[in-house]
Amino acid sequence: MPSARGPLDATSFPDVLRAAKGGQEWAIEELFIDLQPRLLRFLNGLEAGAADDLAGEVWLAMARGIGGFEGDLTGFRAWVFTIARRRAVDYRRAAGRRPAVPVGTEFFSDRGASSDTAAEVIERLSGQGAIDLITSSLPEEHAELLMLRVLGGLDVLRVAEIMGRSPNWVRVTQHRALRRLAVVLDSAAGDDNSGRRVIPQAEPAISTP
Amino acid sequence: MTDDQIPPLADGLFDGGLAADVAPKGLRSAVSLLNVAGRPGSDAELASMAARVRQFSAEIHAVSNASTRVTRATPVPAPGLLGDAGFCSEASFSPATLRSNPIFATRVTRKALTIVAITMLAAGTAAAAAAAAGVLPVFYEDMPTAVVDNVPTIDDFIHPSNTAPSAPSTVDDRMPGEAPTIVVEVEPVDNPDFHGKCTSWMYVSAAEAINPSFAPLFAAADAAVLTIDEYCTTVLAAPVPADEPLTATKPANDAATDSKPADVSPTVANPAGDPPTAAQPTDEKSKDEKSKDEKSKDEKSKDEKSKDGEHGNGNHDHGKHGHGNR
Numbered sequence A: 001m002p003s004a005r006g007p008l009d010a011t012s013f014p015d016v017l018r019a020a021k022g023g024q025e026w027a028i029e030e031l032f033i034d035l036q037p038r039l040l041r042f043l044n045g046l047e048a049g050a051a052d053d054l055a056g057e058v059w060l061a062m063a064r065g066i067g068g069f070e071g072d073l074t075g076f077r078a079w080v081f082t083i084a085r086r087r088a089v090d091y092r093r094a095a096g097r098r099p100a101v102p103v104g105t106e107f108f109s110d111r112g113a114s115s116d117t118a119a120e121v122i123e124r125l126s127g128q129g130a131i132d133l134i135t136s137s138l139p140e141e142h143a144e145l146l147m148l149r150v151l152g153g154l155d156v157l158r159v160a161e162i163m164g165r166s167p168n169w170v171r172v173t174q175h176r177a178l179r180r181l182a183v184v185l186d187s188a189a190g191d192d193n194s195g196r197r198v199i200p201q202a203e204p205a206i207s208t209p
Numbered sequence B: 001m002t003d004d005q006i007p008p009l010a011d012g013l014f015d016g017g018l019a020a021d022v023a024p025k026g027l028r029s030a031v032s033l034l035n036v037a038g039r040p041g042s043d044a045e046l047a048s049m050a051a052r053v054r055q056f057s058a059e060i061h062a063v064s065n066a067s068t069r070v071t072r073a074t075p076v077p078a079p080g081l082l083g084d085a086g087f088c089s090e091a092s093f094s095p096a097t098l099r100s101n102p103i104f105a106t107r108v109t110r111k112a113l114t115i116v117a118i119t120m121l122a123a124g125t126a127a128a129a130a131a132a133a134g135v136l137p138v139f140y141e142d143m144p145t146a147v148v149d150n151v152p153t154i155d156d157f158i159h160p161s162n163t164a165p166s167a168p169s170t171v172d173d174r175m176p177g178e179a180p181t182i183v184v185e186v187e188p189v190d191n192p193d194f195h196g197k198c199t200s201w202m203y204v205s206a207a208e209a210i211n212p213s214f215a216p217l218f219a220a221a222d223a224a225v226l227t228i229d230e231y232c233t234t235v236l237a238a239p240v241p242a243d244e245p246l247t248a249t250k251p252a253n254d255a256a257t258d259s260k261p262a263d264v265s266p267t268v269a270n271p272a273g274d275p276p277t278a279a280q281p282t283d284e285k286s287k288d289e290k291s292k293d294e295k296s297k298d299e300k301s302k303d304e305k306s307k308d309g310e311h312g313n314g315n316h317d318h319g320k321h322g323h324g325n326r
Helices: A013-021 A025-046 A051-068 A073-095 A118-123 A127-137 A140-150 A156-163 A167-194 B009-015 B025-037 B049-072 B095-100 B103-133 B138-149 B154-158 B192-201 B212-223 B228-237 B283-311
Strands: none
Touching: A013 A025, A013 A051, A013 A073, A025 A051, A025 A073, A025 A127, A025 A140, A025 B049, A051 A073, A051 B049, A073 A156, A118 B025, A127 A140, A127 A167, A127 B025, A140 A156, A140 A167, A140 B025, A156 A167, A167 B009, A167 B025, B009 B025, B192 B212, B192 B228, B212 B228
């Protein structure tokens, strides 16, 4: 559902923010269209099954705090994802550590023909499907880092701030995460034809309620 | 891998928009996956937009209204100090207000109000004590003339014709540097109840002074801006009503001489200060006293008429006007 005014960008953001602070619904819709899918995917990657509730809490917190926010689009996204991450952490603490459920090979099970490449399969994934594949393929911190970089559109410094790590750790980890993800995807595409398991059971895991 | 060995590949890919075409061959699938992950939202992901937007908008308005209420809100009075009317209703404690009004601020406000209320009570008590002791500054001692002259008494309401609202005050007629003339309005002193109550008041102990039967006396003294003792001294110094049994009275207090009308003298005084007796000595004596009372009242009314003609201020003579007629 694209916005009638076009995608939210750094140029249009100040006007949208000003109108949203005044409670104008068109501006809130602009923010929602831009942020809600990213939020849902991010929260699903952290706490699958509780993403809707957590996203609702994030929007409520945004409504209470948007009046005092000053900054650009990147800063706004960083603020929103900081809230989302904290809500997910709170939820995790409250609910206790849940057993991780390994994800199998179902991501590639819909390959129609053996001639389809991994890239074609990936293209048929939804946004949430791609995030699920990332979170199931990578350690939790690696997946979270990639989600913040991709979904939040945040730079190294902001991701480091949100995760409480150094910028160098972020740079090194994102490189390792990319390498690892590529290896997993390539091996999955190749191994699937031979009938072997696509995703190792030891590392990938997502949480379920 | 040290910092110097970190390839800028991943950083460049993310900052450059993750173009799979420019990515190394080994990373293309991963970059493609990340691009898919960042796709625009689907209809399913935006299904709750209408409800969420309404909720968001309502919350923003609630927060802005709450902040307005906090800015304009009257301070919360301390419970118990101002009675039931001091308590706030639940409507003024909406969740939005509580969120934007920290508990600390509320406590500080209540503490401040409590301190202000106690200070005002203490100041009022001290002022009353100072007034009773006669140690008020000159400015404040000048005030009773202006205040008392304009205080309407019950007599004003009962006999409006006796009142001259537009009459000039004696304070205005006073020359600069002249000593203030304190003129005190008293309740009608021919009320038998007040004579009896005042007589009782002179002999009651502190514990008995809270008896509800003295409530009318308190009200009358308050209306005359006098203490009970001063008011009763004036009442007891006034002529005793004819239909009231003659009772002995305590000698007038020196403190009340300023407020006592000059031409009014106690009918019967008890120099020894003996407790009052209800019995009359003899009938003849009472007749003589009644005739004396009538004569003195006639003389007094003549004097008052002449005074009214001079000053034109009927407010000063309410305690004397029409006593013989009642």
